Amino acid sequence: MARLKQPPRVSAAAESSPQPSSSHASDFFHPAADDQAAIEQLHTESLATDAPPLPPSPAVFIGAELLNAARIDHRRNSPVIDMARKNRAGKLKRASLIPESARTNLAVRGDVYEIELSPEKGNYALPEKVNKKPLKIVKKKPHALAKLRPAEDLASTHPDMRSSPPQVAPVGSDSIAIDTVTEEILSSKANSHANAPGNVRIEESLDNGKPRCTAVFYKYDKITGPAYRQCLRPGTGQTDDGFRCGIHLGKPPVVRCGEMAISDNVTTQCYRAAAKVTANGPRCPTCIEQQGYETTPRDKRKSAPIHQEDQPTKIQRRKSEPAGKPTSSEKTKNQVRDLQEESSNPAPARKRGRPQKDGSIASTELNHQLPTRTHKSGSRPTISQEETGRVGQLPESIDTVFSFLDLEEREGTCQTKRARKILHVCERYCANFQDDTHSIDAVTQNAMKIQEALQQTPKYYSTEIGKKHQLAFKSDAYSFVFRALTLYLRDLHDWLVKTYESATESLESLRVIAPLMQEILAFNDAIRQWHVTVPQRQKGDRVVKDVQSRLITPLRRVSQSLSVRLSQLQEGEERCKQYEKMERRMKERRDAQSEQIRAIEAMEERKKRWQDLHIVRMQCEPDVYRRRKLFHTRFEDLVERDANGVIFERLPIFKPRSTPPHSQVSELADEVEWTEDEETAVLEGLQYCAGPRVFEKIFKTYCDPRSSHSRGGDLRNRSVAEIISKARWIRSTMLTLRQESGEPVEEWVTGIPILP
Known part of the structure; x- marks a missing residue:
């Protein structure tokens, strides 16, 4: 029989009955008394009605959840011994004879029905700190209209009178009244970014809500090609065009070189990034060196409006200072040398027939013609009408190059032996053109000898011995050698026109004159790399400037056009040769076929004759x-x-x-x-x-x-x-x-x- 937790209650009849006397006390310990008490208790329970159990209170659920959470956390942090137990997430622990962990003494047995302690008081106490990781405090992102506060402040200082009161939306409608000032500000901002270079879509904020730099710079990639991109840095200062980062506050963004080239009636733009601003617009160092553009401090100061809106007031004030102090970070050694040569020649000499005031007037007119930008306009390097006209006005004849000979010839003699040798060779070959029996082969050999002399001269002066005489030879070259080469080039051109009726349309003439022009340009580019400056003989001497502007620049354009024409004529000649070769091959094939046909016919004829002989013999x-x-x-x-x-x-x-x-x-x-x-x-x-x-x-x-x-x-x-x-x-x-x-x-x- 099961053991009862409480003794059985005494019935009412038993309570009303008198207590037994002491004489009957010995009967209580008899087994029959215990059986009688159990029977009475069972009888009493059978008579009682079974009441439905009450639902558990919410506190019980909360306590069970806390207990389960504590047990799960304890299992995760328990040693290896506890890992062998089954992980029953969300369930209570199964009742067992061992109420505590295995570390307790197994010899001490507790009560099976003993209630375990609360998780907050026993070994399974919850940790004091629930979340060990620090909380991340996220600030509220500013609203998009917060960036318009400076503009609103300016507008508030000078309020405009409204022509009519603002309209109020009727009650119950879904319309919202929007201020017209905000619409005007948003439209002005949209219009300011509509002219971004390369049609780049300007984003005014980063992902974290901070303002983004609105500067657009140019970058060339070999895979993606030329493209404009918006700066990824956050804006630290505000300008008229929007926020700017610390880098673009100090200098304007990079733009594309504006040099245009024409090849086979197709106009292409240089893909390099511009480094200097010349009189013809932004140009890269390669185009400046090839085309012979010159950039003076005055030109740079006049051409500053290209990026003027990208610079704050402090930068503009810095540009107003004298430009005679170039920084090493903005100019290379070659640029510094060019600036020194140009600054040392502020005006042409009077004996060259060019008044000093003409140069200042020309420079003033040139500066007025520089492309400028309006307020809040983009820095997109488009092809302006002036540049298109300049590209279309390339010299079609070589007479522009020969105008260099209109300048007065300089007095004196050459200082170096190699310069005198080039002069004597040019004079002797010019005299040979007077001979009517002069052939094209002899002219080609003479031109090749001059080209060899021009090739060997820079190589000689690049050695350790020749570097000592670079200044003397460079002075002789700009004073006498280029003039002698131009004289020979003019006489050669006249002889080719007399012989072939055209020096620019004949393939034989172009094969002689085009390589000579290219060699003269290569000779000029080689001596310009020398780190020496040609001294002035007198104040206002423009020896280097005259050669570069009056000879090298037009000669470079004429050489480019003649090279294109030469390649076209060579391609035409190559096509003619291929056509003649194909015609000759077809003729040989036709002759072979004809010979084969004749051989077959002759064989057939001999075969027929052989058969006829047999027929006659049989007859x-x-x-x-x-x-x-x-x-x-x-x-x-x-x-x-x-x-x-x-x-x-x-x-x-x-x-x-x-x-x-x-x-x-x-x-x-x-x-x-x-x-x-x-x-x-x-x-x-x-x-x-x-x-x-x-x-x-x-x-x-x-x-x-x-x-x-x-x-x-x-x-x-x-x-x-x-x-x-x-x-x-x-x-x-x-x-x-x-x-x-x-x-x-x-x-x-x-x-x-x-x-x-």
Whole structure:
């Protein structure tokens, strides 16, 4: 029987009955008394009604969840011994005889029905700190209209009078009244970014809500090509065009080089990034060096409005300072040298026929013509009408280059030996043009010698010994050598025009004059790299400036156009050569086909002649039985073939053939034995029946027994192949005997046909 937790209650009858006396106390310990008490308790419970259990309170659920959470956290952080237990997430621990962990003493057994302690008081206490990671404090992002506060402040200082009061939306409508000032500000911002270079879509904020730099810079990538991109840095300062980062506050963004090139009627723009601003717009160092653009501090100061809106007031104030102090970070060594040469020549010399005020007026007009930008306009490097006109106004003739000779010739002599050598060579070759017997080959050789001299000179002065004389030679080059080269170039041009009627449309003339121009430009580019400055002979001397602007710049454009024309003419000549080669190849193919057709026709004709001879021979034999013995020799069996079975023919090459070629027909004459009468009949027939139809006549005269000739029927037993082979043998033998004895050969011998 199960053990009761509480003693059984005493019934009412028992309570009302008197207590037993002490005499009956010994009966309480009797087993029958315990059975009676149990029976009474069961009877009482059976009479009681079963009431439905009450639902658990919410506190019970909260306590169970806390207990489960504590147990799960304990299992995750428990040692390896606890990992062997089953992980039952969200369930209570199964009741067991071991209420505590395995580290407790197993000999001490507790009560099975003992309630475990609360998680907050026992070994499973919850940690004091729930979340060990620090919380991330996120600030509220500013609204998009917060960036418009400065503009609103400016507008608030000068309020505009409204023409009419703002309209109020009626009650119950979904419309919202929007201020017109905000709309105007948003539209102005949209219009300011509409003209961004390369149609870049300007984003005014970053992902974290901070303002983004609105500067757009140019970058060239070999994979993606040229493109404009917006700066990815956050904006630290605000300008008229929007926020700018610390880098673009100090300097304008990079733009694309505006140099345009024309090739095959196609205009292309340089893909490099511009480094300097010249009188013709932004240019890269390569185009400045090739085209001979010059950039003075005044030009830079005048061309500053290209990026003026991208710079704050402090930067503009810095640009107003004198430009005679260039920084090392903005100019390379070559640029500093060019600025020193140009600054040392502020005005042309009076004796060169150019007043000083003309230069200032020209520079002022040039500065007024520089492309400027309006307020809040983008820095997109588009092709302006002035640049398009300048590209279209390339000199079509070489007369622009020869205008350099209009300047007054400089007095003095060359300081270096190599400069004097170039001068003497040019003078001597110029005098050769006066000779009417001068050929194009001699002119080409003279031009090549001048090119070799121009190539070797920079190499010599690049050595350790030659570097000491670079200044002297550079002075001689700009003072005398370029003038002598221009004189030779003009005389060469006049001689080519006189000889070929055009020096720019003739391929022979362009092959002479175009390489010479290119070599002169390469010579100028080489000596410009020297780190020496040509001194001035007097104040306002423009020796370097005149050569660069009056000679090198137009010569470079003329050389480029002539090179394009030369390549076009060379391509045309190459196409003509290819066409002639193709025509010659087709003609050879047609001739080969014609020769093959003639050979086939000749073979067919010989084959037909061979068949006709057999027919005539059969007709000359009246006996049918004998006619069967005159077998027909196939023509294909008598034709010579090589080891591969291809038919070939023996032809005379060095001299006419004296003997007939080897043939299988001649082998038959050696195998068959002939009688004297038969040989005499063949020899007599070849003499008296000579002609193109000699064998037909021999067959009718000497093979037919019905013939009236005295020797008729002597060759009745011989076939066509045997008679023809004997005739070939007689022909070759007679020719050999006549050649050995030196006697003339009879006509009937040479007239014997060679068959088949």
